[in-house]
Amino acid sequence: MRAVVLVGGFGTRLRPLTNNTPKPMLPVGHHSIIESVVSQLARGGISEVVLALGFRPEPFVAAFPDGTCAGIPLTYAVEPEPLDTAGAIRFAAMAAGIDGTFVVVNGDVICDVDVAALVAFHHSSGAEGTLHLTAVENPSAFGVVVLDGSGVVQRFVEKPAPGTETSNLVNAGTYVLEPSVIERIPDGRKVSVEREVFPLMVADRTLFGLATDDYWLDTGQPHLYLRANLDLLDGRRQHERCAAVAPGATVAPSATIRHSVVGEGAVVGDGALVEDSVLLPGASVGDGARVRDSIVAGSVGAWASLLSCVVGSTATVAEGLELTGARVPDPTA
Numbered sequence: 001m002r003a004v005v006l007v008g009g010f011g012t013r014l015r016p017l018t019n020n021t022p023k024p025m026l027p028v029g030h031h032s033i034i035e036s037v038v039s040q041l042a043r044g045g046i047s048e049v050v051l052a053l054g055f056r057p058e059p060f061v062a063a064f065p066d067g068t069c070a071g072i073p074l075t076y077a078v079e080p081e082p083l084d085t086a087g088a089i090r091f092a093a094m095a096a097g098i099d100g101t102f103v104v105v106n107g108d109v110i111c112d113v114d115v116a117a118l119v120a121f122h123h124s125s126g127a128e129g130t131l132h133l134t135a136v137e138n139p140s141a142f143g144v145v146v147l148d149g150s151g152v153v154q155r156f157v158e159k160p161a162p163g164t165e166t167s168n169l170v171n172a173g174t175y176v177l178e179p180s181v182i183e184r185i186p187d188g189r190k191v192s193v194e195r196e197v198f199p200l201m202v203a204d205r206t207l208f209g210l211a212t213d214d215y216w217l218d219t220g221q222p223h224l225y226l227r228a229n230l231d232l233l234d235g236r237r238q239h240e241r242c243a244a245v246a247p248g249a250t251v252a253p254s255a256t257i258r259h260s261v262v263g264e265g266a267v268v269g270d271g272a273l274v275e276d277s278v279l280l281p282g283a284s285v286g287d288g289a290r291v292r293d294s295i296v297a298g299s300v301g302a303w304a305s306l307l308s309c310v311v312g313s314t315a316t317v318a319e320g321l322e323l324t325g326a327r328v329p330d331p332t333a
């Protein structure tokens with residue numbers, strides 16, 4: 001079975017990390033998010049992946065020069081302009097000639113769902129589409145779903161106003177779809193699967209949902225991206241683990257790395273402290289600097305102090321500077 005993986009978004013909420021790197025190409029542990037997504041699909045019996053690309057296709061092509069990811073053959077469908085989620089599904093499915101049941105995954109979701117079980121449920125219920133659902137504490141940031149006793153989606157409301165949610169079950173970003181769904185998507189314009197296509201299927205009672213309680217996390221915001229890394233480090237994933245410090249990182253013997261992921265080629269100077277943080281490949285932390293609850297892709301000067309900050313790959317935090325809750329450079333400036 002084939003899967004379309006949506007990777008063409010702008011990743012605005014993760015700026016500045018996504019200024020130069022598409023969100024699915026950012027690492028969780030020492031592998032990219034997209035590798036984790038494709039590995040999970042492979043475990044669920046997916047044999048070919050179509051990457052639905054728009055914004056910045058080049059890093060994907062460069063990262064998988066032999067045309068495979070996690071051992072799965074890739075094809076690329078590059079939209080001439082961003083078509084939004086349903087437009088991207090249609091474009092990729094048409095480009096790849098998909099004519100049977102297929103899977104769609106958001107390329108920024110890290111999860112342990114059993115895709116084969118989702119497909120089996122889809123076939124046994126005779127659904128036109130099946131959504132993987134997960135329970136969350138704050139559903140208003142997601143597509144909120146109400147199911148009836150047989151798994152038919154009765155309501156799908158994308159990002160309802162806080163306090164108006166009618167369920168804590170949300171769209172977890174993995175779908176099994178029949179090709180008839182492609183025909184529901186208008187051609188040649190932006191179409192949101194969550195706002196336009198799913199509500200039509202709900203009205204026709206052809207959309208089903210299957211809730212699971214395995215590991216699930218949407219990496220789209222800095223605190224969640226950080227958590228995805230620390231969860232992997234803490235052994236919370238079913239099939240994946242990661243070492244705290246990549247073999248190609250250089251950490252001074254007098255530095256302290258506590259509950260953090262230090263990427264390939266990162267450098268940590270004498271007496272520095274890195275705690276509850278992620279240093280991306282190539283990041284540097286100067287002598288005596290303190291980095292806590294932060295994500296660093298760029299450079300932190302000696303004796304600087306960061307708490308809950310995000311430092312982009314081209315940024316330098318000046319020596320001795322103290323920052324709390326900052327994004328460097330500021331994406332809103």
Ligand code: GTP
Nearest residue numbers: 006007008009010011012013052082083084088107
């Ligand atoms: P934000 O800008 O922070 O909202 O991130 P995003 O652009 O990734 O948007 P969102 O998280 O809502 O997107 C969900 C998934 O759909 C992600 O994997 C995106 O890469 C993907 N996506 C969103 N819009 C498009 C699009 O127009 N084309 C393609 N191919 N993928 C898209």
